[in-house]
Amino acid sequence: MFPPRFEYVRVRSVAEAVEALTASLEGRVLAGGQSLLPLLRSHRVFADVLVDLGGVAELRGVRDEGDALWVGALTTHHEVACDPLVRVHCPLLARAAEAVADPAVRRRGTVGGALSYAAPAGDLPVAVVALGAECRVTGPDGERGVPASQFFVGEGATAMGPNEVLTGVRVPKWPGWSFHYERFSPAGRSWALTAAVAGVRPEDGRLAAARVVLGNLAPTPLRAPSVEAACAGLPVRASLMRTAARAVEADAAQGGRTVDDAEHRRGLARILAGRALIAAAGA
The missing domain is CATH 3.30.43.10 (Uridine Diphospho-n-acetylenolpyruvylglucosamine Reductase, domain 2)
Known part of the structure; x- marks a missing residue:
């Protein structure tokens, strides 16, 4: 067609x-x-x-801005996955970029395209929300920053106006934190049926704080405050983090998206969130 x-x-x-x-x-x-x-x-x-936008050179590449990295909208998934600055300071972003589709798509597809088209099954949206990134947008009234948590407003929809352009994303470095990404793809498919990002800040053998974001359970990446609260203060032990991940059920119920396999996805999200927490904490 x-x-x-x-x-x-x-x-x-x-x-x-x-x-x-x-x-x-x-x-x-x-x-x-x-x-x-x-x-x-x-x-x-x-x-x-x-x-x-292919001729706009200023929208390509990664640069260090001190407490954050700037990733231009035309930077490809392959470039993000291989970039030494990203791999050192934002390894979660590199892992999410590595998970996108297949090598051919990763060498052509861009960060800006993936974020602008806001697919619920996308790998990058859930990562940038978990990392507290800021999306930079330019329109007739100039440039503005939109927190990633507010950038995605529905399935395939963002906070950008029809005459605005996503120029890049600013990703904090999160010193003292460790993040991990888990996803499940159906056989023969490249997209994630369900995904989970977990970030933890260990302190004296306990989880001082946690961040958990779920992918493809809702029209937009879904923060999991119940899981985060259940993790607070836990000793770094795998069994306890698996138990904390059960709180996904409460968070998933707030997703506002009805699909035929919703119960199956919630079960997957619980397992993936537990795995991500354990890997992030090194338990």
């Missing part, structure tokens, strides 16, 4: 991209194309103008 006709515009700056989107009726941003092009071909989205 072929998409309807559209105008193609290759821009050289973020300002040109915003201008082109503002002048369009249904403009779409093209980064790596791994999310957008299948949607266009299947007629699930439409565009009168396709704005290609």
Whole structure:
């Protein structure tokens, strides 16, 4: 199936991209194309103008900003997974990027595309929420920052306006914390049926604090405060963390998404959250 006709515009700056989107009726941003092009071909989205960001060099790469890393929107999943700064300071992000689809998609698909198309089964959205990242967005009124926890507002929907562009994401380094990502994919599929990120801050043999975020249980990444509360103060022992992970049931019930296999997914989330906690704590 072929998409309807559209105008193609290759821009050289973020300002040109915003201008082109503002002048369009249904403009779409093209980064790596791994999310957008299948949607266009299947007629699930439409565009009168396709704005290609490929020529905007400033949106590529990773840089160290002291207490955080900046990851440009056009940085590919492969580049993120292999980047030495990411692997040292934000290894969770590298692990999530490594999990995306297959090698061909990882070499073409971009961070900005994955976040902008906000698929519930995506690997990067759950990671950036767990890491407390900030998404940087530019539009006609200038640049603004959106916390990742507020960036995803529904299945395939974000807090960006129709004439705004995601330029990158700022990811804190989290000294003293350890994070781990677990996911389950059905046989023959590359996407995660359910996923869990756990981050812990051990102190004197106990969990001083924990962060847990669940993927594909809700339209957006789901924070698990019940699990986090159950972990607080626990001795670093695998059996206790598996028990704490049972609180996933309470958090998953708040997800607001009804699917046929919801009970199965909640069970998977409990197991994955337990595994992620144990791995993050090194128990």
